Amino acid sequence: MCGIVGLHLRNPELYPRLGELLSGMLCEMSNRGSDSAGVAVYGDPRWTPPGRGCVSLLDIGAEAGAVGVAVGSEVGLDVDVTMIGDTYLLTSDKDSESLLAAAKVVYPEALVAGFGADLAVLKGVGAPADLTASWGLTTARGWQGVGHTRMATESAVTPSGAHPYAVGPEQCLVHNGSFANHATIRRELQSAGVRFDSENDTEVGARFVASRLAAGRNVETALKELCATFDGFYTLLVSNRDSFAVVRDAIACKPAVIAETADWVAMGSEYRALSGLPGVEKAAIWEPEPEVVYAWQR
Template sequence: MCGIVGLHLRNPELYPRLGELLAGMLGEMQDRGADSAGIAVYGDPDWTPPGNGNVCLLGVDRDPAGAAAAVGDTLGTTVTGKLVENTLILSAPVASEELLGAARGLFPDSLVAGFGADLAVLKGVGAPRDLAKSWGLARASGWQGVGHTRMATESAVTPSGAHPYAVGPEQCLVHNGSFANHATIRRDLRREGVEFDSENDTEVGARFVAHRLARGGGVEPALKELCDTFDGFYTLLVSHRDSFAVVRDAIACKPAVIAETDDWVAMASEFRALAHLPGVSSARIWEPEPEVVYAWTR
């Protein structure tokens, strides 16, 4: 069944409250998916120091300082390591892709949860409210965040199956629904050199979008092409460092609601996740139309 939440802040005065608001939204979606959860936060200076490239890893069997020092020796620069529950966040004054290459070389068995400037991605198995508390999400700040609560139907309950799928730089995708032809598209992408970390159908959608963006296209054309290519029932939320986009399939049977004010844009699978947001009583609220891409830019 799964639950999606996303918050794009327009008013900088709300940046210190991003984590608090996102944690409340995520908790309201726990009934839609209680086996695992994940979040992506853009702009928190404690997790991702400004001006640095960042990589978030799961399954690194070394202490944060030792892991960071090893990556730093490879790159010839200072790398810091912060452990947030089970996620190691590496930061360095280099491009995120360069940091990612060094980390993958040293920790080939680890799972890359996400990478990019100003981006932290955390995933875990368990109840979403408990995970949000263990991450200290309510203390996070920033300008944008997305989250997902999962009820597994097509792959194992593991961190690798949890959303968001952040497989491109600063790009995240969360998904409620099911892709019917994901196996065929996975084979097509593999023939083009795309590698996968899980058997989750959502990862196929995320890799498809990242592959199109890497060719130089924008988020909106990539999502329109996804609608033409993928069969199934789905609501997708795709975030980038400076953008936030929502699209549903042609049937639009998966629930979704969008709310917008001068201070923020928010999206969730159910309105109850939006009900606590400041100024929601005067927000413009609507259900997204089938196959229409709704996008906002910072």
């Protein structure tokens, strides 16, 4: 049992409240599992300045300034590094994928939490209330956020096993449930050259979706292919810089609720994650149908 939440803001007047609202949603789900937690925040100008490449890294074990100098020397441009909790958030005028490649040369053992324009991914071991406080999440702003609190069942309680899994540019995936055939699909992806950072079944789903998006599918098609390929019980939320999508398995075993107003679209594992959102009393609220992909564009 895990808890997932997502918030897509349509009204720019709410952008300054993204972190506040996302924190409340995530902490409300903490009793669904508090082994580890994570968030993806799109559009905070302090963490991910517009027009800059961005990379979120963990497990470096060096002073932030030294990381900036080392990666900057490799990439050939200045690299700024901000520490948010245990996450090293690297930004540069270089594009995100080039910045990531340089960081991997200098710190090959670092865990890549996420990368892409306007995207900061923070995750760690511990309860959501403690982690969100250490990140200063309530002060974050932006147009979209995704969160996850985990009850570990498939792999170790480590940052690499925490969600979101953000394995493609500006993409992330969070998951409540279990994939029964993930080992077979992992081997197929590995034979195609895909590398993995954990033993978590969710990473297999994330790598599968990322491979389909890289091949030119849109998010709806990628998720329909996932439903046709993966066995198990799951609710998934997948986002990129400009989209937000939800899908459940064929018997809709894992809970999910979606709410929509003119100002925002939100989802949570339970309604109480949404109950504090502004204007929720006027929202259209429903449970997503089995294997129906619900998607919104920015």
